[in-house]
Amino acid sequence: xxxxxxxxxxxxxxxxxxxxxxxxxxxxxxxxxxxxxxxxxxxxxxxxxxxxxxxxxxxxxxxxxxxxxxxxxxxxxxxxxxxxxxxxxxxxxxxxxxxxxxxxxxxxxxxxxxxxxxxxxxxxxxxxxxxxxxxxxxxxxxxxxxxxxxxxxxxxxxxxxxxxxxxxxxxxxxxxxxxxxxxxxxxxxxxxxxxxxxxxxxxxxxxxxxxxxxxxxxxxxxxxxxxxxxxxxxxxxxxxxxxxxxxxxxxxxxxxxxxxxxxxxxxxxxxxxxxxxxxxxxxxxxxxxxxxxxxxxxxxxxxxxxxxxxxxxxxxxxxxxxxxxxxxxxxxxxxxxxxxxxxxxxxxxxxxxxxxxxxxxxxxxxxxxxxxxxxxxxxxxxxxxxxxxxxxxxxxxxxxxxxxxxxxxxxxxxxxxxxxxxxxxxxxxxxxxx
Amino acid sequence: xxxxxxxxxxxxxxxxxxxxxxxxxxxxxxxxxxxxxxxxxxxxxxxxxxxxxxxxxxxxxxxxxxxxxxxxxxxxxxxxxxxxxxxxxxxxxxxxxxxxxxxxxxxxxxxxxxxxxxxxxxxxxxxxxxxxxxxxxxxxxxxxxxxxxxxxxxxxxxxxxxxxxxxxxxxxxxxxxxxxxxxxxxxxxxxxxxxxxxxxxxxxxxxxxxxxxxxxxxxxxxxxxxxxxxxxxxxxxxxxxxxxxxxxxxxxxxxxxxxxxxxxx
Numbered sequence: 001x002x003x004x005x006x007x008x009x010x011x012x013x014x015x016x017x018x019x020x021x022x023x024x025x026x027x028x029x030x031x032x033x034x035x036x037x038x039x040x041x042x043x044x045x046x047x048x049x050x051x052x053x054x055x056x057x058x059x060x061x062x063x064x065x066x067x068x069x070x071x072x073x074x075x076x077x078x079x080x081x082x083x084x085x086x087x088x089x090x091x092x093x094x095x096x097x098x099x100x101x102x103x104x105x106x107x108x109x110x111x112x113x114x115x116x117x118x119x120x121x122x123x124x125x126x127x128x129x130x131x132x133x134x135x136x137x138x139x140x141x142x143x144x145x146x147x148x149x150x151x152x153x154x155x156x157x158x159x160x161x162x163x164x165x166x167x168x169x170x171x172x173x174x175x176x177x178x179x180x181x182x183x184x185x186x187x188x189x190x191x192x193x194x195x196x197x198x199x200x201x202x203x204x205x206x207x208x209x210x211x212x213x214x215x216x217x218x219x220x221x222x223x224x225x226x227x228x229x230x231x232x233x234x235x236x237x238x239x240x241x242x243x244x245x246x247x248x249x250x251x252x253x254x255x256x257x258x259x260x261x262x263x264x265x266x267x268x269x270x271x272x273x274x275x276x277x278x279x280x281x282x283x284x285x286x287x288x289x290x291x292x293x294x295x296x297x298x299x300x301x302x303x304x305x306x307x308x309x310x311x312x313x314x315x316x317x318x319x320x321x322x323x324x325x326x327x328x329x330x331x332x333x334x335x336x337x338x339x340x341x342x343x344x345x346x347x348x349x350x351x352x353x354x355x356x357x358x359x360x361x362x363x364x365x366x367x368x369x370x371x372x373x374x375x376x377x378x379x380x381x382x383x384x385x386x387x388x389x390x391x392x393x394x395x396x397x398x399x400x401x402x403x404x405x406x407x408x409x410x411x412x413x414x415x416x417x418x419x420x421x422x423x424x425x426x427x428x429x430x431x432x433x434x
Numbered sequence: 435x436x437x438x439x440x441x442x443x444x445x446x447x448x449x450x451x452x453x454x455x456x457x458x459x460x461x462x463x464x465x466x467x468x469x470x471x472x473x474x475x476x477x478x479x480x481x482x483x484x485x486x487x488x489x490x491x492x493x494x495x496x497x498x499x500x501x502x503x504x505x506x507x508x509x510x511x512x513x514x515x516x517x518x519x520x521x522x523x524x525x526x527x528x529x530x531x532x533x534x535x536x537x538x539x540x541x542x543x544x545x546x547x548x549x550x551x552x553x554x555x556x557x558x559x560x561x562x563x564x565x566x567x568x569x570x571x572x573x574x575x576x577x578x579x580x581x582x583x584x585x586x587x588x589x590x591x592x593x594x595x596x597x598x599x600x601x602x603x604x605x606x607x608x609x610x611x612x613x614x615x616x617x618x619x620x621x622x623x624x625x626x627x628x629x630x631x632x633x634x635x636x637x638x639x640x641x642x643x644x645x646x647x648x649x650x651x652x653x654x655x656x657x658x659x660x661x662x663x664x665x666x667x668x669x670x671x672x673x674x675x676x677x678x679x680x681x682x683x684x685x686x687x688x689x690x691x692x693x694x695x696x697x698x699x
Contacts, residue, residue, distance in 0.1 A: 043647050047643045190633070367633040384622065392615050418604075
């Protein structure tokens with residue numbers, strides 16, 4: 001191509017503007033191959049370099065300067081970096097342009113069918129001439145073939161036409177999957193919830209946002225029961241949580257959630273991920289038994305207290321629990337020590353408070369996600385499989401029949417599965433010869 | 435256990451298969467090829483029986499699951515897929531490639547013996563029917579890509595006794611045309627399963643990333659051929675890169691990187 005120093009939008013010698021040429025490039029297979037290579041190469045980096053780790057970890061792995069480089073280029077979170085996203089956006093654009101271009105061309109070719117020139121037919125590898133037969137007879141023997149064009153000069157027959165749609169279905173399905181992914185990224189969330197048995201919660205902790213990132217749900221979820229069974233060697237065999245969804249104090253949904261079997265309510269899914277135990281402290285406050293975790297609060301009339309922390313050994317006096325409370329509006333903290341009778345039972349705001357016992361409370365670890373793009377992804381998956389089946393399970397081929405003075409010239413061509421078509425064509429020849 | 439004995443016998447039959455195909459390539463006697471094919475079918479049947487018996491025996495041990503749960507079992511299964519792909523593509527494959535695939539099956543059977551063969555309990559994350567279809571599609575793809583790899587290697591070596599370069603290229607494409615949809619199905623079934631098990635269909639876990647890298651290499655392969663008309667050395671080179679990526683997806687991720695799929699080691 002000639003080099004031009006034209007202004008933006010000015011026509012180049014071959015009659016195409018700059019915008020047109022840019023569009024052609026953006027929709028080219030060459031650009032697609034470049035983008036795919038880029039995505040693959042950066043994905044390799046994303047698996048070789050540890051992702052989303054702490055800065056201390058990177059410094060110890062790659063030194064101070066190494067970490068600086070990694071951080072500048074976003075290599076510590078490749079798959080969420082702006083340039084990776086940009087590559088995916090460009091790839092989507094490329095796929096749209098490329099598919100639209102090809103589809104328009106495909107439709108144009110369909111609408112203007114014409115018999116190919118003699119010079120083209122003579123270049124086809126699969127041709128033969130059958131002497132002394134009429135065109136109609138040959139056409140009758142081409143079983144499964146459909147006439148695209150019938151004229152005095154000849155006939156075009158074809159088979160497996162729908163196979164040509166396979167590639168368009170595949171490309172559309174990939175766009176659907178990418179769209180679904182984008183929707184999930186923008187409108188969805190991922191979080192977790194550690195729920196002690198018997199308790200309920202209406203907020204969850206969002207992933208990657210630290211302590212502050214919490215999200216409240218429009219309903220509350222209660223863990224009624226948690227069970228775990230083990231194999232003989234001590235490996236967990238199955239663990240499940242009996243969950244209840246509560247809306248306006250009414251239980252609207254109950255389900256035993258297992259690994260591989262989540263609960264979904266209002267587009268939010270709860271997955272069984274882990275389980276564990278938390279330290280729990282049983283207090284007797286004013287004659288009533290109360291179970292509190294670290295950070296747990298209790299209120300009754302003028303009394304307001306909170307469990308600050310647990311220590312397995314306080315000044316060699318054994319395990320203790322620090323409790324904060326309000327004394328006439330002033331915050332104060334005291335230690336309850338299990339093994340020191342005088343400190344085990346104390347009076348706060350005139351009410352006797354006793355640390356009854358230290359126990360373990362089992363909790364279920366749930367993964368909580370919402371992904372509004374999920375159905376786009378599922379549709380994309382389904383279409384992709386259908387498209388692949390059509391594209392690789394079938395193929396399009398054509399047979400040209402050209403009448404001559406003393407017989408019919410037969411020529412065949414296929415872009416894909418040439419070996420298979422060759423065999424089919426040979427069988428056709430045998431049938432016609434017989 | 436019985437499954438170990440049957441699978442041990444399969445390994446011996448694999449040795450015999452390799453020898454028979456070698457004898458055929460030297461003598462070119464049709465009868466030898468016929469015998470080799472019969473033995474191939476028999477070996478496949480016995481290998482299948484071995485896997486089924488192992489499945490059955492897992493029930494007797496109180497840990498019922500298909501033998502697809504760890505590296506040992508996956509190697510056995512890959513060897514099985516390498517036999518199956520020969521039967522599926524029997525009309526396309528020349529004896530030299532049959533020899534290579536049987537040798538590969540033998541190699542993976544031998545490799546499996548380095549790992550403990552005891553039937554282990556199945557962790558909760560793997561207790562799903564998606565396991566079967568996910569592993570089957572992935573490993574059939576890996577087996578088809580092995581054919582593509584051998585074609586690529588032979589294209590570069592190209593010694594007198596090998597099939598013509600055109601024939602190698604044709605077989606190469608055909609194997610990718612089997613492998614690519616299979617790999618796609620493997621990735622998609624994996625994604626659906628991940629969505630049920632982990633709450634996310636894609637989390638850029640190393641195994642997922644590497645399967646995508648492999649998928650991209652073969653997508654480039656197909657587009658380079660059909661849309662840009664690549665042939666010859668460049669395509670042969672891509673099929674070697676593609677299989678290197680397969681091997682890294684299969685082993686590299688388990689041995690070098692860690693992630694959600696680490697139970698497979």
